[in-house]
Amino acid sequence: MNLQQLRYIQEVARRGLNVSDAADALYTSQPGVSKQIRLLEAELGIEIFARHGKRLVAVTEPGRAVLAIAERMLRDMDNLLQVGDEFSNEAAGGLSIATTHTQARYALPPVVREFMRRYPQVKLSLHQGSPHQVCEMVLDGSADIAIATEAIAEYDELVMLPCHQWNRCVVASPRHPILREQPLTLEAIARYPLITYDDAFTGRSQINKAFLGRGLKPNVVLTALDSDVIKTYVAMDLGIGILARMAYDPEEDRKLGMIDAAHLFESSTTRIGLRRRAWLRGYVYAFVELFAPHLTRRMVETALAGGGSDPGL
Numbered sequence: 001m002n003l004q005q006l007r008y009i010q011e012v013a014r015r016g017l018n019v020s021d022a023a024d025a026l027y028t029s030q031p032g033v034s035k036q037i038r039l040l041e042a043e044l045g046i047e048i049f050a051r052h053g054k055r056l057v058a059v060t061e062p063g064r065a066v067l068a069i070a071e072r073m074l075r076d077m078d079n080l081l082q083v084g085d086e087f088s089n090e091a092a093g094g095l096s097i098a099t100t101h102t103q104a105r106y107a108l109p110p111v112v113r114e115f116m117r118r119y120p121q122v123k124l125s126l127h128q129g130s131p132h133q134v135c136e137m138v139l140d141g142s143a144d145i146a147i148a149t150e151a152i153a154e155y156d157e158l159v160m161l162p163c164h165q166w167n168r169c170v171v172a173s174p175r176h177p178i179l180r181e182q183p184l185t186l187e188a189i190a191r192y193p194l195i196t197y198d199d200a201f202t203g204r205s206q207i208n209k210a211f212l213g214r215g216l217k218p219n220v221v222l223t224a225l226d227s228d229v230i231k232t233y234v235a236m237d238l239g240i241g242i243l244a245r246m247a248y249d250p251e252e253d254r255k256l257g258m259i260d261a262a263h264l265f266e267s268s269t270t271r272i273g274l275r276r277r278a279w280l281r282g283y284v285y286a287f288v289e290l291f292a293p294h295l296t297r298r299m300v301e302t303a304l305a306g307g308g309s310d311p312g313l
Helices: 003-014 019-025 030-044 061-088 101-107 109-118 131-139 186-190 204-213 227-235 282-291 297-304
Strands: 049-052 055-059 093-099 122-128 145-148 158-166 168-172 194-197 220-224 240-244 257-260 268-275
Touching (some): 003 061, 093 282, 109 282, 145 282, 194 204, 227 240, 282 297
Parallel strands (some): 093 145
Antiparallel strands (some): 049 055, 158 268
């Protein structure tokens, strides 16, 4: 048994049992992957994958147990390598952040600027996606940190750390009557065509919950994946928009009027997601603390080890 065999079975499982795709991802040959899987199965005395002819069709019950152990072993191996990197070169390396558009565009810029000033030798990369996508990026190792509002709580494999709370505003063309509503109500919003986030994004569940609680069905005419797209179509007077309050800038958004709507919706919490028991470089802890100053290194380390309580906000 060797680590390469464990990587092969893990990648085959990730690729939907497609051995050719797994071989391409691992820069090796399909016959080589198949042979090593057979050797591992023979050594363990079990079948990891069920087959129909030469095709893999399912993961067996003992195979699921083997894959779970393999994932832990490979993660620990990655941690060992990172320990070496940590102490051989503490201020250089790479940091990959997976996040949503709203966080990347409106919450992260000052954090990224300060981080790059402090750690000029660290190569920083931002990957944007839906909340579920950014969580999966951390789980499959393509990102170190997930930052999102939705979805992180649904992944038991991630440590969930609350960063900050935010709420929403309504934007409209400057002369739109919604901007004169005092106080603003959900009933008033429901009278107009509405443009807001896609169901998978940026606290949309809180918007749905608020209208449902009042027995209202808003006329959602357009949904989008990010705040800038929402503002573009609101500026065309195709409807009024509900978006994150952080996404409205009176200087940049002079073609739009805004009215605060925090009293209408439950606040949402942006969270950082990290793999449980992951070994993090020192500068990763620094990035987390820049984004959420209450999340000190000691607090994050305790959470990753499975101890302590929710640090709260």
